[in-house]
Amino acid sequence: MSETWTIGRLLEWTADYLADHDADSPRLDAEILLAEARGCKRIDLYAAFTEVADEKVRVAFRELVRRRAEGTPVAYLVGHREFYSLKFRVTPAVLIPRPETELLVVRLLELAGERPPGDQITIADVGTGSGVIAVCAAKHLPAARITAVDISEPALAVAESNARDHKVADRIDFLQSDLLDAVDTDRRFDLIISNPPYVTSEEMQTLAATVKDHEPQVALVAGTAGTEVIERLVPQAAERLHPGGHLLIEISPMLEQAAQRLIDGEERLQRGPIIKDMAGHARVVQARRTM
Numbered sequence: 001m002s003e004t005w006t007i008g009r010l011l012e013w014t015a016d017y018l019a020d021h022d023a024d025s026p027r028l029d030a031e032i033l034l035a036e037a038r039g040c041k042r043i044d045l046y047a048a049f050t051e052v053a054d055e056k057v058r059v060a061f062r063e064l065v066r067r068r069a070e071g072t073p074v075a076y077l078v079g080h081r082e083f084y085s086l087k088f089r090v091t092p093a094v095l096i097p098r099p100e101t102e103l104l105v106v107r108l109l110e111l112a113g114e115r116p117p118g119d120q121i122t123i124a125d126v127g128t129g130s131g132v133i134a135v136c137a138a139k140h141l142p143a144a145r146i147t148a149v150d151i152s153e154p155a156l157a158v159a160e161s162n163a164r165d166h167k168v169a170d171r172i173d174f175l176q177s178d179l180l181d182a183v184d185t186d187r188r189f190d191l192i193i194s195n196p197p198y199v200t201s202e203e204m205q206t207l208a209a210t211v212k213d214h215e216p217q218v219a220l221v222a223g224t225a226g227t228e229v230i231e232r233l234v235p236q237a238a239e240r241l242h243p244g245g246h247l248l249i250e251i252s253p254m255l256e257q258a259a260q261r262l263i264d265g266e267e268r269l270q271r272g273p274i275i276k277d278m279a280g281h282a283r284v285v286q287a288r289r290t291m
Contacts, residue, residue, distance in 0.1 A: 037061035076214065122144070124189045249285050
């Protein structure tokens with residue numbers, strides 16, 4: 001007698017299967033993939049545990065699970081990822097947004113909140129990737145004008161689609177640029193925000209296969225030291241910030257001291273406190289232009 005594949009049974013079996021294939025969150029992965037195969041929200045699965053999955057759903061789900069077991073990240077399989085309570089499109093052209101990057105958005109909004117209500121604010125999102133920072137800023141700051149730059153044209157296409165999805169494309173200027181190189185030299189900003197490449201070449205070889213083999217290395221690897229991109233960005237930001245403007249850069253905890261030294265070496269910038277993540281690790285360096 002053949003086994004009846006209910007929603008609950010599919011989830012149970014798949015979670016065990018993905019755990020055997022080294023998935024970090026096998027149950028969550030199974031739920032997201034089954035919701036995708038069924039064309040429903042993940043929460044809807046809980047009311048359907050005893051429902052028998054039809055053949056079409058099982059076939060679609062089986063293919064997604066196969067690719068996940070081979071190492072493809074879930075976000076690329078379903079084509080989206082949640083960030084700061086918003087849904088964003090993602091493709092292999094962009095990094096998958098991480099929760100740590102939400103610290104940049106939180107601090108950005110805090111700094112913007114210190115300004116007079118309705119005061120226009122200019123923001124540069126350097127290395128925008130999927131556009132999560134730029135879009136979140138535009139959604140929460142109606143008076144903001146944002147310039148989002150990335151060296152990758154395919155990444156910019158993803159970012160622009162996200163801006164359109166969230167109806168903020170009219171307030172974000174997208175520009176292909178290596179850091180701020182292609183931005184008009186007379187442009188100045190109140191805030192410059194960046195989640196730049198900061199993984200070292202050596203560290204890249206130790207990362208999980210889901211990252212190393214699938215996410216774009218141009219958005220991850222900075223070089224042998226890990227600070228190569230930050231080293232270029234700091235003086236550019238010092239030049240392009242209005243006096244009193246702020247620079248926020250996401251870093252690896254291992255680069256805390258090196259990143260702070262780079263900021264201390266720029267006389268136009270005054271370093272602020274390091275922002276730490278929930279685990280107590282250094283995640284964001286910040287500085288203010290003083291002159």
